[in-house]
Amino acid sequence: MTRHNSPSDRNRFATIAVGASEIKTNPHRDGTNDVVPPIHLSTTFEWASGEDTNEHDYSRESNPTRAALEEQLARLEGGEHGLAFASGMAATSTTMLSLVPSGGHIVSSDTIYSGTEKLLTEHMAEHLGVDIDFVDIRDPDDVADTVDADTALVWAETPSNPLIRLCDVQTIADIADDNDTLFAVDSTFGSPYYQTPLELGADIVVHSTTKYLNGHSDSIGGAVITDNDEVFQQLAFAQRVGLGNMLSPFDCYLVARGIRTLPARMEQHEKNAMAVAQFLESHDRVDRVHYPGLESYPQHDLASEQMSGYSGMLSFEFDGTLIELEAFIEGLDIFTPGASLGGVESLIEIPSLMLPDEFSRSEESADIPETLVRVSVGLEDADDLCEDLRTALP
Numbered sequence: 001m002t003r004h005n006s007p008s009d010r011n012r013f014a015t016i017a018v019g020a021s022e023i024k025t026n027p028h029r030d031g032t033n034d035v036v037p038p039i040h041l042s043t044t045f046e047w048a049s050g051e052d053t054n055e056h057d058y059s060r061e062s063n064p065t066r067a068a069l070e071e072q073l074a075r076l077e078g079g080e081h082g083l084a085f086a087s088g089m090a091a092t093s094t095t096m097l098s099l100v101p102s103g104g105h106i107v108s109s110d111t112i113y114s115g116t117e118k119l120l121t122e123h124m125a126e127h128l129g130v131d132i133d134f135v136d137i138r139d140p141d142d143v144a145d146t147v148d149a150d151t152a153l154v155w156a157e158t159p160s161n162p163l164i165r166l167c168d169v170q171t172i173a174d175i176a177d178d179n180d181t182l183f184a185v186d187s188t189f190g191s192p193y194y195q196t197p198l199e200l201g202a203d204i205v206v207h208s209t210t211k212y213l214n215g216h217s218d219s220i221g222g223a224v225i226t227d228n229d230e231v232f233q234q235l236a237f238a239q240r241v242g243l244g245n246m247l248s249p250f251d252c253y254l255v256a257r258g259i260r261t262l263p264a265r266m267e268q269h270e271k272n273a274m275a276v277a278q279f280l281e282s283h284d285r286v287d288r289v290h291y292p293g294l295e296s297y298p299q300h301d302l303a304s305e306q307m308s309g310y311s312g313m314l315s316f317e318f319d320g321t322l323i324e325l326e327a328f329i330e331g332l333d334i335f336t337p338g339a340s341l342g343g344v345e346s347l348i349e350i351p352s353l354m355l356p357d358e359f360s361r362s363e364e365s366a367d368i369p370e371t372l373v374r375v376s377v378g379l380e381d382a383d384d385l386c387e388d389l390r391t392a393l394p
């Protein structure tokens with residue numbers, strides 16, 4: 001399998017993203033000469049009699065628009081199989097529910113998206129009796145000491161939400177392999193443009209396509225990509241039959257449309273994020289900036305090794321009070337305070353103010369500082385972004 005993470009392979013990635021070579025051979029375009037793959041809204045497909053077989057029968061189980069997106073997602077990650085789900089959480093929950101038996105064991109990173117943490121603690125543990133161990137995923141020894149013969153899944157998010165922590169995917173994949181367990185990586189923050197965990201040995205890659213893959217904050221969706229045929233069969237059954245949580249044709253179209261500009265967007269997200277991170281690092285009311293592209297970042301070397309760029313997400317610790325932080329948010333003109341990330345517009349979130357329930361829960365496991373600010377750096381002019389922050393910071 002070819003790695004596209006080296007700079008010389010970037011053009012190949014862009015070609016896959018644009019889908020140019022697939023336009024002519026796309027089996028889903030039904031003999032038309034569409035340059036843009038169409039949206040197939042039909043829920044059912046005429047039954048073919050005799051020897052003929054239908055590729056699609058019923059849209060929950062398979063749909064041409066979804067099939068085209070799923071194939072493209074697999075190609076972008078350098079994987080065999082792709083599945084598109086109704087949300088990032090649908091992708092995550094389907095992975096966990098399909099692969100972990102009740103009473104089984106999950107080893108999870110302790111800094112993860114709050115929804116995933118809730119799924120683990122409130123559903124998997126409380127309802128299914130799954131034993132969850134949270135570990136500091138930055139430390140492979142912590143993972144090795146916790147994984148055992150009963151572990152069904154190791155779960156990591158890299159870079160993680162909201163502390164932008166990384167895990168060494170290759171080392172943890174080896175640990176999972178040695179213990180005969182599956183390793184899943186939520187790669188939402190990196191996007192397939194900057195990292196391809198399957199090629200580093202992970203078994204499963206999960207995305208919230210709501211973020212960079214769609215990139216325009218107008219579609220909720222999720223994806224799973226895997227090389228493992230058995231895992232694929234189990235997840236495909238859940239997506240198509242057992243749980244029926246597939247992505248709608250219209251959302252598939254929106255994600256596929258977003259993917260065509262993914263490389264260009266990611267390059268600009270990263271440039272802008274670097275400018276914002278450097279500005280924040282030099283500001284005297286900022287204690288620490290969590291951005292893997294900064295040389296001062298403790299995991300900068302790991303990021304440079306396993307990613308081909310540092311993406312557009314960062315967080316920083318404000319030196320001041322929550323009241324000052326609230327005034328800072330109100331003083332912003334370009335950054336919009338709000339949840340989510342990865343869209344063209346810059347968004348800012350203060351977990352302790354904006355997600356108080358999740359903040360109090362996460363605080364226990366992940367020590368998220370009260371004055372942590374998470375920033376999704378968009379595609380506006382970088383000087384304007386820095387100026388907006390400069391004006392609003394006390």
Ligand SMILES: Cc1ncc(COP(=O)(O)O)c(C=O)c1O
Nearest residue numbers: 087088089113161188208210221
């Ligand atoms: C890293 C990460 N994974 C998964 C999700 C869940 O995705 P969705 O909101 O599409 O269900 C999010 C949402 O913010 C996220 O940040």
